Amino acid sequence: FSIVGRDPLIEVAISLEKAALSDEYFIKRKLYPNVDFYSGYISVLFNRAMGFPPEFFTLLFAIPRMAGYLAHWHESLDDPDTKIIRPQQQKL
Structure with missing residues:
Protein backbone atom coordinates (compact mmCIF):
# COMPACT_ATOMS: atom_id res chain seq x y z
CA PHE A 1 0.00 0.00 0.00
CA PRO A 53 -9.08 4.20 -17.40
CA PRO A 54 -11.95 2.20 -15.85
CA GLU A 55 -13.34 1.53 -19.34
CA PHE A 56 -10.37 -0.80 -19.96
CA PHE A 57 -11.31 -3.15 -17.10
CA THR A 58 -13.19 -5.71 -19.24
CA LEU A 59 -10.48 -5.76 -21.88
CA LEU A 60 -7.66 -6.16 -19.35
CA PHE A 61 -9.67 -8.83 -17.52
CA ALA A 62 -10.29 -10.87 -20.71
CA ILE A 63 -6.89 -10.70 -22.42
CA PRO A 64 -5.09 -13.01 -19.94
CA ARG A 65 -7.94 -15.50 -20.19
CA MET A 66 -7.81 -15.75 -23.98
CA ALA A 67 -5.54 -18.81 -23.89
CA GLY A 68 -8.11 -20.64 -21.78
CA TYR A 69 -11.01 -19.48 -23.92
CA LEU A 70 -9.22 -20.65 -27.06
CA ALA A 71 -8.30 -23.98 -25.46
CA HIS A 72 -11.98 -24.59 -24.63
CA TRP A 73 -12.96 -23.65 -28.18
CA HIS A 74 -10.28 -25.93 -29.64
CA GLU A 75 -11.46 -28.77 -27.40
CA SER A 76 -15.06 -28.24 -28.52
CA LEU A 77 -14.03 -28.77 -32.14
CA ASP A 78 -13.17 -32.40 -31.33
CA ASP A 79 -16.75 -33.13 -30.28
CA PRO A 80 -19.40 -30.98 -32.01
CA ASP A 81 -22.16 -32.58 -29.87
CA THR A 82 -20.69 -31.08 -26.70
CA LYS A 83 -23.12 -28.57 -25.20
CA ILE A 84 -21.10 -27.76 -22.07
CA ILE A 85 -17.34 -27.42 -22.09
CA ARG A 86 -15.76 -29.75 -19.55
CA PRO A 87 -11.97 -29.34 -19.63
CA GLN A 88 -9.98 -32.53 -20.04
CA GLN A 89 -6.79 -31.02 -18.59
CA GLN A 90 -4.81 -31.76 -21.72
CA LYS A 91 -1.89 -29.57 -22.63
CA LEU A 92 -1.92 -28.26 -26.18
Whole structure:
Protein backbone atom coordinates (compact mmCIF):
# COMPACT_ATOMS: atom_id res chain seq x y z
CA PHE A 1 0.00 0.00 0.00
CA SER A 2 3.02 2.27 0.27
CA ILE A 3 3.00 2.86 -3.50
CA VAL A 4 -0.70 3.19 -4.34
CA GLY A 5 -2.11 3.96 -0.90
CA ARG A 6 -5.04 2.33 0.84
CA ASP A 7 -8.10 2.29 -1.40
CA PRO A 8 -11.68 2.25 -0.07
CA LEU A 9 -12.38 -0.60 -2.49
CA ILE A 10 -10.04 -2.81 -0.47
CA GLU A 11 -11.97 -2.02 2.69
CA VAL A 12 -15.24 -2.99 0.99
CA ALA A 13 -13.74 -6.24 -0.35
CA ILE A 14 -12.30 -7.18 3.05
CA SER A 15 -15.64 -6.44 4.74
CA LEU A 16 -17.51 -8.56 2.19
CA GLU A 17 -15.05 -11.41 2.63
CA LYS A 18 -15.38 -11.32 6.44
CA ALA A 19 -19.17 -11.17 6.19
CA ALA A 20 -19.31 -14.14 3.82
CA LEU A 21 -16.88 -16.23 5.86
CA SER A 22 -18.79 -15.63 9.10
CA ASP A 23 -22.36 -15.82 7.78
CA GLU A 24 -24.23 -19.03 8.65
CA TYR A 25 -25.77 -19.26 5.16
CA PHE A 26 -22.33 -19.41 3.53
CA ILE A 27 -20.76 -21.59 6.23
CA LYS A 28 -23.57 -24.16 6.07
CA ARG A 29 -23.24 -24.47 2.29
CA LYS A 30 -19.42 -24.33 2.35
CA LEU A 31 -19.41 -21.28 0.07
CA TYR A 32 -16.18 -19.30 -0.09
CA PRO A 33 -14.99 -16.38 -2.20
CA ASN A 34 -13.30 -17.71 -5.33
CA VAL A 35 -10.31 -16.39 -7.23
CA ASP A 36 -12.45 -13.98 -9.26
CA PHE A 37 -13.56 -12.25 -6.05
CA TYR A 38 -9.95 -11.34 -5.32
CA SER A 39 -8.80 -10.82 -8.90
CA GLY A 40 -11.64 -8.37 -9.50
CA TYR A 41 -10.59 -5.79 -6.98
CA ILE A 42 -6.88 -6.47 -7.45
CA SER A 43 -7.34 -5.82 -11.17
CA VAL A 44 -9.10 -2.55 -10.47
CA LEU A 45 -6.30 -1.42 -8.15
CA PHE A 46 -3.62 -2.52 -10.63
CA ASN A 47 -5.37 -0.71 -13.48
CA ARG A 48 -5.56 2.47 -11.41
CA ALA A 49 -1.89 2.21 -10.43
CA MET A 50 -0.91 1.72 -14.09
CA GLY A 51 -3.07 4.64 -15.19
CA PHE A 52 -5.60 2.67 -17.25
CA PRO A 53 -9.08 4.20 -17.40
CA PRO A 54 -11.95 2.20 -15.85
CA GLU A 55 -13.34 1.53 -19.34
CA PHE A 56 -10.37 -0.80 -19.96
CA PHE A 57 -11.31 -3.15 -17.10
CA THR A 58 -13.19 -5.71 -19.24
CA LEU A 59 -10.48 -5.76 -21.88
CA LEU A 60 -7.66 -6.16 -19.35
CA PHE A 61 -9.67 -8.83 -17.52
CA ALA A 62 -10.29 -10.87 -20.71
CA ILE A 63 -6.89 -10.70 -22.42
CA PRO A 64 -5.09 -13.01 -19.94
CA ARG A 65 -7.94 -15.50 -20.19
CA MET A 66 -7.81 -15.75 -23.98
CA ALA A 67 -5.54 -18.81 -23.89
CA GLY A 68 -8.11 -20.64 -21.78
CA TYR A 69 -11.01 -19.48 -23.92
CA LEU A 70 -9.22 -20.65 -27.06
CA ALA A 71 -8.30 -23.98 -25.46
CA HIS A 72 -11.98 -24.59 -24.63
CA TRP A 73 -12.96 -23.65 -28.18
CA HIS A 74 -10.28 -25.93 -29.64
CA GLU A 75 -11.46 -28.77 -27.40
CA SER A 76 -15.06 -28.24 -28.52
CA LEU A 77 -14.03 -28.77 -32.14
CA ASP A 78 -13.17 -32.40 -31.33
CA ASP A 79 -16.75 -33.13 -30.28
CA PRO A 80 -19.40 -30.98 -32.01
CA ASP A 81 -22.16 -32.58 -29.87
CA THR A 82 -20.69 -31.08 -26.70
CA LYS A 83 -23.12 -28.57 -25.20
CA ILE A 84 -21.10 -27.76 -22.07
CA ILE A 85 -17.34 -27.42 -22.09
CA ARG A 86 -15.76 -29.75 -19.55
CA PRO A 87 -11.97 -29.34 -19.63
CA GLN A 88 -9.98 -32.53 -20.04
CA GLN A 89 -6.79 -31.02 -18.59
CA GLN A 90 -4.81 -31.76 -21.72
CA LYS A 91 -1.89 -29.57 -22.63
CA LEU A 92 -1.92 -28.26 -26.18
